[in-house]
Amino acid sequence: MRSLRTEAQGHxxxxxxxxxxxxxxxxxxxxxxxxxxxxxxxxYERYVQAQRTNPEKSCxxxxxxxxxxxVNRRYSRPNRCC
Amino acid sequence: xxxxxxxxxxxxxxxxxxxxxGGIAFHRGEPLNATWFVVAxxxxxxxxxxxxxxxxxxxxxxxxDSRATPSERxxxxxxxxxxxxxxxxxxHFAAIAGPGPLVGPTLAAQFGYLPGTLWLxxxxxxxxxxxxxxxxxxxxxxxxxxxxxxxxxxxSQRGGFIAQLAxxxxxxxxxxxxALVIVNALKSSPWATFTLAATIxxxxxxxxxxxxxxxxxxxxxxxxxxxxxxxxxxxxxxxADSPSWARVFTLSGVTLAFALIAYGFAASxxxxxxxxxxxxxxxxxxxxxxxxxxxxxxxxxxxxxLMPPLTRFIDGSGPVFAGKIxxxxxxxxxxxxxxxxxxxxxxxxxxxxxxxxxHARFIGYGAMLMESFVGVMAMIAACAMTPGVYFAINSPAxxxxxxxxxxxATISSWGYPLQAQTMTELARSVGEQxxxxxxxxxxxxxxxxxxxxxxxxxxxxLLSIWYHFAIMFEALFILTVLDxxxxxxxxxxxxxxxxxxxxxxxxGWWPGILISSxxxxxxxxYFLYQGVVDPLGGINSxxxxxxISNQLLAAxxxxxxTTILLKMNRLRWIWLTLIxxxxxxxxxxxxxxxxxxxxxxxLGFLSYARALAAQIAAGKIPAAKIADTQRVIFNQxxxxxxxxxxxxxxxxxxxxxxxxxxxxxxxxxxSVLHETAYVATRWTEDxxxxxxxGAHAEPxxxxxxx
Numbered sequence: 001m002r003s004l005r006t007e008a009q010g011h012x013x014x015x016x017x018x019x020x021x022x023x024x025x026x027x028x029x030x031x032x033x034x035x036x037x038x039x040x041x042x043x044y045e046r047y048v049q050a051q052r053t054n055p056e057k058s059c060x061x062x063x064x065x066x067x068x069x070x071v072n073r074r075y076s077r078p079n080r081c082c
Numbered sequence: 083x084x085x086x087x088x089x090x091x092x093x094x095x096x097x098x099x100x101x102x103x104g105g106i107a108f109h110r111g112e113p114l115n116a117t118w119f120v121v122a123x124x125x126x127x128x129x130x131x132x133x134x135x136x137x138x139x140x141x142x143x144x145x146x147d148s149r150a151t152p153s154e155r156x157x158x159x160x161x162x163x164x165x166x167x168x169x170x171x172x173x174h175f176a177a178i179a180g181p182g183p184l185v186g187p188t189l190a191a192q193f194g195y196l197p198g199t200l201w202l203x204x205x206x207x208x209x210x211x212x213x214x215x216x217x218x219x220x221x222x223x224x225x226x227x228x229x230x231x232x233x234x235x236x237x238s239q240r241g242g243f244i245a246q247l248a249x250x251x252x253x254x255x256x257x258x259x260x261a262l263v264i265v266n267a268l269k270s271s272p273w274a275t276f277t278l279a280a281t282i283x284x285x286x287x288x289x290x291x292x293x294x295x296x297x298x299x300x301x302x303x304x305x306x307x308x309x310x311x312x313x314x315x316x317x318x319x320x321x322a323d324s325p326s327w328a329r330v331f332t333l334s335g336v337t338l339a340f341a342l343i344a345y346g347f348a349a350s351x352x353x354x355x356x357x358x359x360x361x362x363x364x365x366x367x368x369x370x371x372x373x374x375x376x377x378x379x380x381x382x383x384x385x386x387x388l389m390p391p392l393t394r395f396i397d398g399s400g401p402v403f404a405g406k407i408x409x410x411x412x413x414x415x416x417x418x419x420x421x422x423x424x425x426x427x428x429x430x431x432x433x434x435x436x437x438x439x440x441h442a443r444f445i446g447y448g449a450m451l452m453e454s455f456v457g458v459m460a461m462i463a464a465c466a467m468t469p470g471v472y473f474a475i476n477s478p479a480x481x482x483x484x485x486x487x488x489x490x491a492t493i494s495s496w497g498y499p500l501q502a503q504t505m506t507e508l509a510r511s512v513g514e515q516x517x518x519x520x521x522x523x524x525x526x527x528x529x530x531x532x533x534x535x536x537x538x539x540x541x542x543x544l545l546s547i548w549y550h551f552a553i554m555f556e557a558l559f560i561l562t563v564l565d566x567x568x569x570x571x572x573x574x575x576x577x578x579x580x581x582x583x584x585x586x587x588x589x590g591w592w593p594g595i596l597i598s599s600x601x602x603x604x605x606x607x608y609f610l611y612q613g614v615v616d617p618l619g620g621i622n623s624x625x626x627x628x629x630i631s632n633q634l635l636a637a638x639x640x641x642x643x644t645t646i647l648l649k650m651n652r653l654r655w656i657w658l659t660l661i662x663x664x665x666x667x668x669x670x671x672x673x674x675x676x677x678x679x680x681x682x683x684x685l686g687f688l689s690y691a692r693a694l695a696a697q698i699a700a701g702k703i704p705a706a707k708i709a710d711t712q713r714v715i716f717n718q719x720x721x722x723x724x725x726x727x728x729x730x731x732x733x734x735x736x737x738x739x740x741x742x743x744x745x746x747x748x749x750x751x752x753s754v755l756h757e758t759a760y761v762a763t764r765w766t767e768d769x770x771x772x773x774x775x776g777a778h779a780e781p782x783x784x785x786x787x788x
Contacts, residue, residue, distance in 0.1 A: 039300045
């Protein structure tokens with residue numbers, strides 16, 4: 001009986017460790033996605049996705065074209081403050 | 083049970099905040115620990131966010147999450163992009179946090195730590211955050227329209243035009259004054275000049291990498307860039323130690339001013355992907371890192387605040403800038419408490435990316451609270467050095483003298499003991515020839531930051547590296563404001579020119595690009611040059627001018643907000659925007675009047691011009707300097723005229739707004755609200771836009787029925 005309990009406790013410990021590891025992995029992945037989105041790394045993927053769901057499709061830009069177009073638009077209006 | 087516990091917790095937070103604030107306000111004698119400032123500010127912000135912003139969201143604006151935002155209705159993956167609220171908070175904060183909240187509080191420390199700290203906290207809670215939040219809300223309800231467009235629709239055509247002119251005016255003055263801050267930090271400093279100059283080829287390298295090698299891979303390019311920038315900070319020491327290289331990078335104020343003007347022109351005219359964008363990426367990462375490091379450093383070191391709560395200079399005789407505590411403390415602090423420029427960001431990119439209306443509270447109100455906290459940290463860093471050292475760094479040579487002995491004697495006579503040796507040793511320990519007469523706030527803030535950082539990592543050995551890291555951090559993101567602002571200014575000039583001659587408005591037409599770039603660079607370059615050659619140090623004239631224009635733009639934004647609230651039938655709560663607006667009008671008008679007409683030559687532009695003219699007439703100016711003096715006289719009269727035009731603009735706008743308010747209150751059918759029509763959201767309540775894939779897949783998969 002005692003050995004069964006010890007074994008169960010061992011499994012619970014393992015499960016907890018697994019859950020913690022999964023939680024940490026998910027949090028790290030969320031953080032990574034957040035940083036990519038904040039700095040603009042994922043902007044092209046977003047654009048492609050939006051183009052796919054948009055019924056009025058226009059010609060898809062290449063990553064280089066999209067990057068140039070994006071920074072041109074971004075820096076043509078106030079985007080840095082005093 | 084949950085609610086009483088929450089109420090008790092909030093009462094405790096409020097009491098702790100009130101206690102810390104009381105401690106700061108009434109403490110006399112021994113130096114105060116910086117922890118008091120952090121606790122007071124933190125608790126006040128928490129209580130204000132929990133109660134005041136919630137009240138504005140619920141009762142004044144009635145934010146509605148069932149309403150589709152512009153990012154949902156126009157989602158194009160370019161301008162309109164549904165964005166997670168934490169990420170958008172980061173975007174918004176990176177956009178609003180500039181040099182203002184660092185430099186303003188540092189300069190205002192000449193009145194002592196108390197007035198500036200109180201205004202940073204109260205001004206942000208009751209004015210700055212309210213402005214940012216309400217303008218963001220107004221823009222969300224109008225498809226992301228700009229402040230100028232909203233003013234044109236809701237106030238009047240003339241009101242919109244004045245708002246656009248105010249934006250251009252603030253842009254020119256802002257660029258001139260921030261450039262002056264860089265010049266004062268870099269002049270005669272080969273280490274700092276080399277470091278900043280080296281960031282230009284690094285930015286060009288990143289630009290080519292992001293355009294041709296790995297298009298759009300901002301993160302990896304920024305890592306490479308940050309590593310290179312940190313390397314050149316260290317390499318600057320080798321340059322400063324080499325006599326031949328040190329000579330190349332030891333530049334006078336005037337040479338640096340022309341170098342910055344040339345840089346501004348190049349950044350405006352060159353393709354944006356080559357220089358401007360990569361520099362901005364670099365600056366954003368270093369800015370975020372430095373601000374968080376400063377916060378961590380203050381919490382770890384908990385420095386003593388050595389500046390008294392109030393100095394003798396509240397009477398207006400301050401050496402850093404002239405003018406009494408009212409109105410100049412408020413004008414000088416500017417961005418850390420309320421900034422008109424933020425209304426351009428709140429009605430720019432952010433409303434096009436916001437996911438839900440309720441996020442406007444966190445992003446609009448919350449990001450400004452964080453900016454105010456940056457201001458409080460700058461105040462702590464400036465006040466953590468001895469007052470004598472602070473005044474020696476920030477006062478012009480015409481007041482304290484150009485040598486350590488003269489400065490020590492003058493400043494000690496004011497009641498702030500300072501030994502000449504202290505300044506010599508401090509300059510040597512940070513790797514500079516001298517730290518005297520470096521008005522502008524950047525060097526004194528860098529000394530304060532370096533002292534805090536070196537107490538955490540490296541000790542006195544690394545003081546010089548930390549000092550130059552802090553200077554590089556400040557100069558780098560001031561340069562970003564300079565080149566991004568010049569480019570936006572160029573577009574404004576092209577738009578205005580296009581009304582006269584259409585081809586001029588074409589943004590791809592090279593003659594138009596070159597002429598408009600030259601015009602905008604020439605305008606701010608003129609202010610910069612006059613600041614560099616000003617015998618009173620430049621900052622004395624230009625920073626108040628910048629503060630007035632900035633606060634004027636904030637008054638414009640609050641006039642627009644008040645008009646919209648009246649149209650929304652919120653007469654009962656109109657004081658929420660009306661009181662901050664009235665306060666801003668009072669301080670800008672008083673400051674404008676004093677800057678133009680005050681009989682004290684250090685304060686009044688016209689009296690200074692008259693005093694110089696009298697000196698020429700009396701033969702007191704040597705013949706060789708008469709032409710220079712006449713130029714200074716012209717500059718003073720020009721500054722007076724610019725101030726008068728700014729004041730006249732706000733008077734005209736208020737008259738326009740009063741007429742509109744009368745029409746609204748008398749139920750004139752022409753006074754209608756120009757909100758976009760209600761469209762129900764298709765997103766579920768738990769949709770957070772956490773990832774780009776989810777942002778588009780989720781609405782379709784979980785579209786709300788009906």
